[in-house]
Amino acid sequence: MTHDITPITMPKFGLAMTEGKIAGWMVEPGAAIKTGDELVDIETSKITNAFESPVTGTLRRQVAGNGEMLPVGALIGVVADPAVPDTDIDAFITRFQADFAASSDAQSDSAPVDEPVMMTVGDHTLRVHERGEGDGTPLLLIHGFGGDLKNWMLNHAALAHGRRVIAFDLPGHGESSKDVGPGTLAFFADVTAQLLAQLKIRQAHVMGHSLGGGIALTLAHTAPHSVASLVLVAPAGLGPQINMTFINGFIEADRVRAVQDVLKYLVHDKSLIGRRMSDDVLRYKRLDGVQAALRTVADACFPGGHQGDDLRPVLAAVGVPVTVIWGREDEILPVTQADGLSTSVERHILPDIGHMPQLECADKVNGMVEDFMKSKVVAT
Amino acid sequence: MSKKSFRQAINEALRQEMRRDPTVILMGEDVAGGRGGSAGIKDAWGGVLGVTKGLLEEFGDTRVLDTPITEASYIGAAAGAAVTGLRPVAELMFVDFVGCCLDQIMNQAAKFRYMFGGKARTPLVIRAMFGAGFNAAAQHSQALYPLFTHIPGLKVVIPSSPYEAKGLLISAIRDDDPVIFLENKVMYDEEEDVPDEPYAIPFGEANLTREGRDVTIVAFGRMVGLANQAADRLEKKGISCTVIDPRTTSPLDRDTILECVADTGRLVIVDESSPRCNMATDIAAIVAEEAFDTLRAPIRRVVPPHTPVPFATVLETLYLPSVDRIEAAVTATMAHRVVEKV
Numbered sequence: 001m002t003h004d005i006t007p008i009t010m011p012k013f014g015l016a017m018t019e020g021k022i023a024g025w026m027v028e029p030g031a032a033i034k035t036g037d038e039l040v041d042i043e044t045s046k047i048t049n050a051f052e053s054p055v056t057g058t059l060r061r062q063v064a065g066n067g068e069m070l071p072v073g074a075l076i077g078v079v080a081d082p083a084v085p086d087t088d089i090d091a092f093i094t095r096f097q098a099d100f101a102a103s104s105d106a107q108s109d110s111a112p113v114d115e116p117v118m119m120t121v122g123d124h125t126l127r128v129h130e131r132g133e134g135d136g137t138p139l140l141l142i143h144g145f146g147g148d149l150k151n152w153m154l155n156h157a158a159l160a161h162g163r164r165v166i167a168f169d170l171p172g173h174g175e176s177s178k179d180v181g182p183g184t185l186a187f188f189a190d191v192t193a194q195l196l197a198q199l200k201i202r203q204a205h206v207m208g209h210s211l212g213g214g215i216a217l218t219l220a221h222t223a224p225h226s227v228a229s230l231v232l233v234a235p236a237g238l239g240p241q242i243n244m245t246f247i248n249g250f251i252e253a254d255r256v257r258a259v260q261d262v263l264k265y266l267v268h269d270k271s272l273i274g275r276r277m278s279d280d281v282l283r284y285k286r287l288d289g290v291q292a293a294l295r296t297v298a299d300a301c302f303p304g305g306h307q308g309d310d311l312r313p314v315l316a317a318v319g320v321p322v323t324v325i326w327g328r329e330d331e332i333l334p335v336t337q338a339d340g341l342s343t344s345v346e347r348h349i350l351p352d353i354g355h356m357p358q359l360e361c362a363d364k365v366n367g368m369v370e371d372f373m374k375s376k377v378v379a380t
Numbered sequence: 381m382s383k384k385s386f387r388q389a390i391n392e393a394l395r396q397e398m399r400r401d402p403t404v405i406l407m408g409e410d411v412a413g414g415r416g417g418s419a420g421i422k423d424a425w426g427g428v429l430g431v432t433k434g435l436l437e438e439f440g441d442t443r444v445l446d447t448p449i450t451e452a453s454y455i456g457a458a459a460g461a462a463v464t465g466l467r468p469v470a471e472l473m474f475v476d477f478v479g480c481c482l483d484q485i486m487n488q489a490a491k492f493r494y495m496f497g498g499k500a501r502t503p504l505v506i507r508a509m510f511g512a513g514f515n516a517a518a519q520h521s522q523a524l525y526p527l528f529t530h531i532p533g534l535k536v537v538i539p540s541s542p543y544e545a546k547g548l549l550i551s552a553i554r555d556d557d558p559v560i561f562l563e564n565k566v567m568y569d570e571e572e573d574v575p576d577e578p579y580a581i582p583f584g585e586a587n588l589t590r591e592g593r594d595v596t597i598v599a600f601g602r603m604v605g606l607a608n609q610a611a612d613r614l615e616k617k618g619i620s621c622t623v624i625d626p627r628t629t630s631p632l633d634r635d636t637i638l639e640c641v642a643d644t645g646r647l648v649i650v651d652e653s654s655p656r657c658n659m660a661t662d663i664a665a666i667v668a669e670e671a672f673d674t675l676r677a678p679i680r681r682v683v684p685p686h687t688p689v690p691f692a693t694v695l696e697t698l699y700l701p702s703v704d705r706i707e708a709a710v711t712a713t714m715a716h717r718v719v720e721k722v
Contacts, residue, residue: 255582
């Protein structure tokens with residue numbers, strides 16, 4: 001007991017208090033004190049209060065002097081029995097200060113290393129996540145309707161070797177701003193081109209999923225020089241059919257169960273759709289403006305319940321290597337839309353996979369994309 | 381998206397709704413506060429715990445109204461303002477003060493829609509802080525949500541985190557019925573990621589903060605965090621829990637509770653309000669009535685004793701449900717042996 005050293009730290013008088021000033025010590029070092037004795041006046045932005053000793057002992061040190069402003073929890077004094085040697089007190093203070101500094105650093109020094117950032121691109125604020133570095137042609141990932149950059153969570157890091165790989169939230173999606181203009185593929189392709197320019201990327205491999213595939217194709221048409229190759233995962237634009245039960249259900253669902261029911265259309269293995277995923281989708285869908293944005297996109301891209309853009313001519317005319325990846329059990333865009341493409345288009349039809357191959361068989365898709373990009377770099 | 385405290389999340393919800401809708405006004409004791417003090421300071425307080433700070437500056441004193449210390453008058457005025465076209469957010473400070481204005485809430489605001497044959501709307505929000513653990517003694521520490529839940533015509537919201545607080549308060553403000561929005565005063569400094577944009581969380585849908593096989597825990601407000609801590613510990617011992625945060629006690633998401641109990645067969649309810657006629661007894665009754673044959677063990681309640689909230693810190697700590705007590709209740713319900721009928 002006699003060897004106990006008790007730190008006296010800046011108290012927290014109210015919930016809003018983050019720091020306090022030593023307004024005046026009332027006890028000199030060396031004085032004997034009892035629990036409840038007034039030790040020091042502490043001044044906050046609201047009030048000056050006497051701080052009472054939490055222990056009985058001898059005030060051995062005033063670590064903070066009168067007038068000093070310190071954060072809550074910082075060491076202001078030390079109480080111990082007179083028998084405790086000064087060297088022990090010094091060691092205690094050194095250790096406490098080091099620990100305190102380390103813990104406050106840990107809080108403030110959380111420099112985001114591998115985190116998305118918010119970027120202003122034209123009139124839009126986009127959430128952009130860049131990974132990887134190297135001389136390889138960068139890869140841009142474009143998610144689909146209602147999705148966000150997390151749709152690539154099993155691909156993004158895996159593909160980020162020897163090149164920059166950029167995933168982002170389209171306008172109206174994820175954490176990006178919610179204005180979707182006319183909501184057309186051309187609009188999204190234009191924003192994508194602006195993003196590439198801002199990232200100082202002259203040319204990129206572009207991998208698009210679903211609506212993002214349609215955007216990638218449109219980009220290859222409107223800004224052909226910026227596209228090195230296309231990886232199209234169950235892309236929009238290759239046939240009129242689309243599951244409007246999913247589209248409308250996704251836009252309207254505002255409860256976990258309803259969301260869960262529509263998300264099941266996305267995958268072949270329904271057990272993949274858990275409550276956590278539905279919660280994530282709901283967090284997005286609850287944001288002001290999301291429902292209107294999605295409605296605008298659906299009206300622009302799927303007028304009358306069909307895909308309004310026929311991108312087959314674009315695909316036929318595009319001058320860069322293309323690979324198409326499609327799940328045979330796709331319930332959103334039927335796999336038959338991959339039929340009848342030019343023989344120069346590489347085609348991977350995946351058995352027992354739904355609309356999200358990049359999620360349902362990520363390793364396989366990553367391997368295909370890696371091989372495709374490698375072979376194209378050699379070829380060009 | 382950025383880290384925000386419970387206090388900041390509530391402030392942001394108020395600010396964004398006031399920007400969006402000019403009919404949203406604030407009123408209450410010290411929602412600005414400190415007027416007439418030195419150096420021309422206009423809102424030295426911004427609410428007794430700083431929740432409404434900065435709003436007077438942005439919206440002025442026609443929309444941020446400091447009221448006299450007379451709950452009956454300003455809660456009554458807020459109810460009247462709501463019926464006549466504004467969307468007032470009235471702050472009761474400590475929920476314990478409801479004693480002074482219960483008629484305005486119970487007999488007036490809660491009844492307008494019904495008494496006027498559905499023709500009156502009362503888009504009123506009453507914010508108040510509640511709960512023990514703040515060393516504020518018996519008249520400033522009660523958790524009176526069962527009192528409001530008891531009254532038809534009121535909606536009652538108890539947010540369990542900063543994310544929940546912002547989305548539920550925005551829903552409360554946009555709602556056309558009187559909503560009692562209760563903030564546990566111990567939580568104001570708790571932080572988590574909260575979107576910068578406005579968003580609305582619908583009433584009457586429970587949130588599952590985790591899903592498990594063995595025991596369902598239903599908890600309210602700050603108790604949700606404690607229940608999750610207990611569930612973390614229990615997980616290490618091989619007991620997996622579902623934790624349900626009903627979000628609103630009125631309307632109450634009975635379906636989710638009943639479904640989870642059907643899955644796990646065991647129920648523990650954590651409620652920091654006085655134990656007689658509280659949410660724990662209410663939910664226990666619903667489950668006993670609707671899902672009796674899915675239960676594999678008696679329902680257990682983790683609740684305070686039927687006493688005023690003690691002031692002494694050690695007693696106040698003993699009074700409140702704790703992680704230890706939740707863990708013990710779950711362990712006890714797991715230990716219960718099912719006796720087969722002969």
